[in-house]
Amino acid sequence: MATNEIIKPYVIGLDLGGTNSVFGIVDSRGEIKATTAIKTQGYEKVEDYVNAAVEALNIIIDQVGGIDTIKAMGIGAPNGNYYTGTIEFAPNLSWGHSGIVPLAEMFSKRLGGIPVGLTNDANAAAIGEMTYGVARGMKNFIVITLGTGVGSGIVINGQMVYGSDGFAGELGHTTMRPNDGRLCGCGRKGCLEAYCSATGVARTAREFLSTSDEPSLLRDMNADDITSLDVSIAASKGDALANRVYEFTGEMLGESCANFAVFSSPEAFIFFGGLTKAGDLLMKPLVESYNRHILPVFKNKAKFLISGLEGSSAAVLGASAIGWEL
Amino acid sequence: MATNEIIKPYVIGLDLGGTNSVFGIVDSRGEIKATTAIKTQGYEKVEDYVNAAVEALNIIIDQVGGIDTIKAMGIGAPNGNYYTGTIEFAPNLSWGHSGIVPLAEMFSKRLGGIPVGLTNDANAAAIGEMTYGVARGMKNFIVITLGTGVGSGIVINGQMVYGSDGFAGELGHTTMRPNDGRLCGCGRKGCLEAYCSATGVARTAREFLSTSDEPSLLRDMNADDITSLDVSIAASKGDALANRVYEFTGEMLGESCANFAVFSSPEAFIFFGGLTKAGDLLMKPLVESYNRHILPVFKNKAKFLISGLEGSSAAVLGASAIGWEL
Numbered sequence: 053m054a055t056n057e058i059i060k061p062y063v064i065g066l067d068l069g070g071t072n073s074v075f076g077i078v079d080s081r082g083e084i085k086a087t088t089a090i091k092t093q094g095y096e097k098v099e100d101y102v103n104a105a106v107e108a109l110n111i112i113i114d115q116v117g118g119i120d121t122i123k124a125m126g127i128g129a130p131n132g133n134y135y136t137g138t139i140e141f142a143p144n145l146s147w148g149h150s151g152i153v154p155l156a157e158m159f160s161k162r163l164g165g166i167p168v169g170l171t172n173d174a175n176a177a178a179i180g181e182m183t184y185g186v187a188r189g190m191k192n193f194i195v196i197t198l199g200t201g202v203g204s205g206i207v208i209n210g211q212m213v214y215g216s217d218g219f220a221g222e223l224g225h226t227t228m229r230p231n232d233g234r235l236c237g238c239g240r241k242g243c244l245e246a247y248c249s250a251t252g253v254a255r256t257a258r259e260f261l262s263t264s265d266e267p268s269l270l271r272d273m274n275a276d277d278i279t280s281l282d283v284s285i286a287a288s289k290g291d292a293l294a295n296r297v298y299e300f301t302g303e304m305l306g307e308s309c310a311n312f313a314v315f316s317s318p319e320a321f322i323f324f325g326g327l328t329k330a331g332d333l334l335m336k337p338l339v340e341s342y343n344r345h346i347l348p349v350f351k352n353k354a355k356f357l358i359s360g361l362e363g364s365s366a367a368v369l370g371a372s373a374i375g376w377e378l
Numbered sequence: 379m380a381t382n383e384i385i386k387p388y389v390i391g392l393d394l395g396g397t398n399s400v401f402g403i404v405d406s407r408g409e410i411k412a413t414t415a416i417k418t419q420g421y422e423k424v425e426d427y428v429n430a431a432v433e434a435l436n437i438i439i440d441q442v443g444g445i446d447t448i449k450a451m452g453i454g455a456p457n458g459n460y461y462t463g464t465i466e467f468a469p470n471l472s473w474g475h476s477g478i479v480p481l482a483e484m485f486s487k488r489l490g491g492i493p494v495g496l497t498n499d500a501n502a503a504a505i506g507e508m509t510y511g512v513a514r515g516m517k518n519f520i521v522i523t524l525g526t527g528v529g530s531g532i533v534i535n536g537q538m539v540y541g542s543d544g545f546a547g548e549l550g551h552t553t554m555r556p557n558d559g560r561l562c563g564c565g566r567k568g569c570l571e572a573y574c575s576a577t578g579v580a581r582t583a584r585e586f587l588s589t590s591d592e593p594s595l596l597r598d599m600n601a602d603d604i605t606s607l608d609v610s611i612a613a614s615k616g617d618a619l620a621n622r623v624y625e626f627t628g629e630m631l632g633e634s635c636a637n638f639a640v641f642s643s644p645e646a647f648i649f650f651g652g653l654t655k656a657g658d659l660l661m662k663p664l665v666e667s668y669n670r671h672i673l674p675v676f677k678n679k680a681k682f683l684i685s686g687l688e689g690s691s692a693a694v695l696g697a698s699a700i701g702w703e704l
Contacts, residue, residue, distance in 0.1 A: 213641075217676075217679055222675070239674070310553070315641050315642075349545050354542075
């Protein structure tokens with residue numbers, strides 16, 4: 053290792069979400085040394101967004117000793133293409149929905165030419181788990197992110213799977229119910245995401261409420277206002293219907309993992325994101341369903357883990373980990 | 379490269395099937411210099427099988443100039459584990475169904491210590507396509523073998539995917555119809571293999587015959603005797619019902635490929651095996667179905683190819699290609 057490598061102890065991580073962009077400066081043990089944030093939206097042009105970002109970033113870069121202490125930057129962003137460092141037609145970004153934005157290159161130019169890598173948030177989570185989390189030392193695993201959508205990051209032979217075009221690992225859009233499935237945001241029917249995302253969980257609750265007369269705390273609410281958080285609160289109070297919503301969600305996830313296992317036979321499935329707070333409520337039916345559906349040769353092989361990375365900083369850590377890979 | 383590497387121009391390929399074991403000695407351009415074969419079954423112990431194999435092999439090894447011209451050996455075999463070089467609980471092998479057989483090691487010992495690699499037949503087909511076939515130069519592709527069963531070999535980042543245990547790539551056992559699916563030989567329901575293997579095709583024909591009064595050449599046969607070959611012959615004579623059997627098979631395959639694409643976003647899907655002889659009869663509905671089912675971001679990206687390797691020798695070539703990887 054050259055001397056000038058040794059004196060660059062930090063990487064920048066950017067968790068670029070639909071609402072907020074959170075930055076962190078991280079050391080090699082995954083300790084976040086400084087953070088800052090800006091709004092993601094409200095900029096007409098991507099140049100304005102990058103200007104605001106660099107302005108905020110420079111303050112924390114100075115706090116840790118200046119740009120010479122920064123080895124690289126990693127960005128986790130919707131519709132991020134690792135191969136090109138671009139964000140491509142991201143429907144939820146005001147400055148990124150209608151074209152291809154070379155965001156990695158733009159940040160690199162503004163940050164003294166440091167290498168900048170970019171991928172989607174689920175891939176960033178997988179790299180984060182491999183670098184700082186429960187997947188340290190694993191060569192074959194799948195991270196499934198359970199948030200507003202269902203994302204995934206796949207690692208095979210110790211490498212992220214980006215596929216031929218940079219967009220591999222969209223397991224939220226595998227078809228679970230081909231004939232009578234729920235309509236998904238992608239325009240297709242029966243996707244995993246339509247069942248096992250936060251919105252999918254709320255949808256399941258509404259379905260269960262409308263197809264039974266079972267008493268439930270959730271009946272005190274306007275059905276359209278129910279969120280996965282409400283279901284989780286009701287479940288924690290012992291609400292039977294809310295518990296069955298998690299059971300159903302876990303069963304669907306277990307069934308989907310049985311299909312994923314025949315593809316890459318991972319050592320572990322790692323779950324990440326808000327819904328994992330349900331713990332055993334979700335994980336117990338998930339593992340039971342997996343064991344019912346899995347091809348015998350794979351039985352009792354894969355581990356089922358919940359991400360151990362700190363909730364609020366996990367996405368930033370994941371993004372920063374891309375920096376170490378560059 | 380050391381001098382002793384240069385003077386070893388050949389590898390041995392063994393296509394170990396349920397009935398026959400076919401050996402070929404192959405050069406680096408994929409030309410088969412000599413072949414021989416023995417029956418796979420009829421040996422009580424694996425030692426007897428290896429004895430018979432080596433006896434037959436030695437004759438063709440002498441033909442090409444002796445064991446010093448042989449760099450390595452590759453074996454494609456059911457339930458083959460690449461990591462360990464073993465065949466594990468292969469239900470259709472009289473000497474291999476009840477345990478773990480260290481076949482690679484046994485051949486290596488009997489062949490002067492040359493390296494011997496072993497994997498399942500579908501992985502061998504994928505390595506064959508990458509070495510000698512239509513996948514030359516590709517880094518991300520999926521081979522789907524359509525024979526008695528449906529197998530698959532997956533290549534990502536230019537590497538075979540063996541997974542954590544050596545058994546990755548069992549795409550024939552992804553669940554296509556979770557609720558009302560056909561019973562599969564693996565004991566589960568709705569697997570791709572139950573629809574799109576040769577036996578699946580015959581089953582579809584029987585289903586179509588029993589659920590309609592449509593005239594068909596296949597009605598001249600005893601329904602239980604119908605094979606995929608009969609369906610293919612009827613289809614080539616313009617039989618409408620037989621044509622619809624292939625249409626259905628292609629549609630199921632296209633739907634499954636749409637699910638595989640979100641995993642690894644391959645540059646190409648390559649089809650291998652007997653059913654591909656149906657050509658456009660199978661491939662046209664397959665590609666149409668894929669385009670109907672695929673997530674928009676992957677639309678019009680993947681190629682759909684039929685293996686160009688010579689039918690009878692393709693499996694031997696595939697197996698031999700493992701030898702070059704060692």
